[in-house]
Amino acid sequence: MKYSQATNYALHTMLYFVALPSGTTLGVQRLAALQSLSPTYLSKILTKLVKAGLIESTPGAHGGYTLAKNNSELSFLDVIHAIEGTASSFHCGAGLPHDACLIQHVMRDAERHLESYLNGRKLIELAAQTTQWLNEAEQPPA
Amino acid sequence: MKYSQATNYALHTMLYFVALPSGTTLGVQRLAALQSLSPTYLSKILTKLVKAGLIESTPGAHGGYTLAKNNSELSFLDVIHAIEGTASSFHCGAGLPHDACLIQHVMRDAERHLESYLNGRKLIELAAQTTQWLNEAEQPPA
DNA sequence: GTAGGGATACTCGGATAATGGGTGTCCGAGTTGACAAGG
DNA sequence: CCTTGTCAACTCGGACACCCATTATCCGAGTATCCCTAC
Numbered sequence: 001m002k003y004s005q006a007t008n009y010a011l012h013t014m015l016y017f018v019a020l021p022s023g024t025t026l027g028v029q030r031l032a033a034l035q036s037l038s039p040t041y042l043s044k045i046l047t048k049l050v051k052a053g054l055i056e057s058t059p060g061a062h063g064g065y066t067l068a069k070n071n072s073e074l075s076f077l078d079v080i081h082a083i084e085g086t087a088s089s090f091h092c093g094a095g096l097p098h099d100a101c102l103i104q105h106v107m108r109d110a111e112r113h114l115e116s117y118l119n120g121r122k123l124i125e126l127a128a129q130t131t132q133w134l135n136e137a138e139q140p141p142a
Numbered sequence: 143m144k145y146s147q148a149t150n151y152a153l154h155t156m157l158y159f160v161a162l163p164s165g166t167t168l169g170v171q172r173l174a175a176l177q178s179l180s181p182t183y184l185s186k187i188l189t190k191l192v193k194a195g196l197i198e199s200t201p202g203a204h205g206g207y208t209l210a211k212n213n214s215e216l217s218f219l220d221v222i223h224a225i226e227g228t229a230s231s232f233h234c235g236a237g238l239p240h241d242a243c244l245i246q247h248v249m250r251d252a253e254r255h256l257e258s259y260l261n262g263r264k265l266i267e268l269a270a271q272t273t274q275w276l277n278e279a280e281q282p283p284a
Numbered sequence: 285g286t287a288g289g290g291a292t293a294c295t296c297g298g299a300t301a302a303t304g305g306g307t308g309t310c311c312g313a314g315t316t317g318a319c320a321a322g323g
Numbered sequence: 324c325c326t327t328g329t330c331a332a333c334t335c336g337g338a339c340a341c342c343c344a345t346t347a348t349c350c351g352a353g354t355a356t357c358c359c360t361a362c
């Protein structure tokens with residue numbers, strides 16, 4: 001029961017996109033430098049985010065990634081589902097007919113509760129503090 | 143983000159203990175046969191449950207495992223923590239001071255919500271149906 | 285001045301390790317009860 | 324009848340191997356922009 005590091009990177013990346021002015025495009029190098037991780041690995045995560053429709057990519061020179069339109073109300077759950085998939089986190093291996101396992105019922109309920117909460121938490125909640133953080137990092141006090 | 147199979151086995155095992163009359167002792171062979179898995183692997187899980195204080199073990203002949211006293215109100219969270227540990231499921235690897243990561247705050251909050259829910263669901267809720275299930279399996283209709 | 289042809293700066297996708305944890309097995313050690321033999 | 328030794332059943336713990344997902348890297352392909360040169 002652990003979230004993958006890729007989810008962590010994806011959340012930070014999406015937070016940058018939400019915090020920056022709408023329409024800003026960022027390249028892999030910039031994003032990787034901000035989180036100090038390898039650009040090649042981050043690109044894999046970005047393609048997942050693209051396929052999930054959270055961001056859009058423009059190839060070629062001056063290309064990069066942009067927040068998909070009307071995605072300012074992005075939730076934590078959207079990002080997590082894009083990376084980890086939407087499959088259930090608990091599966092009873094017993095040979096019972098489809099979903100006769102009582103334990104599985106409870107675990108699925110718990111999962112739904114968790115997803116409901118994560119769907120309510122939006123990335124934009126953290127945008128204000130993040131933009132401030134980015135500005136301080138970009139131009140340090142003289 | 144997936145629960146281990148060991149957690150599944152542990153939950154089923156604990157459910158058997160709760161459903162059966164208080165004081166019943168079960169050996170590894172019986173428990174493994176009920177879930178049709180290898181006894182040697184199940185013993186590993188059982189030792190974890192013993193160390194967590196959920197069950198007690200009596201060595202020697204006619205030995206086995208018994209539900210620890212006054213544990214009838216066992217929750218799902220107790221079992222999960224015994225197997226998966228109590229460590230947080232999300233850890234921000236960034237070099238920020240202790241817990242300055244805003245994303246980590248949200249994820250920890252979500253985790254607390256999930257744990258609160260799982261702490262409220264008790265194993266005994268499923269006991270009635272499980273005992274019925276066990277009786278049918280033990281003595282099939284003539 | 286305009287068109288064409290590189291060069292460049294990106295994204296995209298596949299192939300390929302390395303690593304670690306979950307899963308499962310094997311074996312020896314320690315402990316207790318049952319049983320039988322001998323005094 | 325009592326003691327004692329042996330055996331069997333069972334838990335406990337460590338060591339070991341296997342499998343698979345995660346993590347990470349490298350390289351070639353495709354694509355758009357820029358710049359430089361030739362006409």
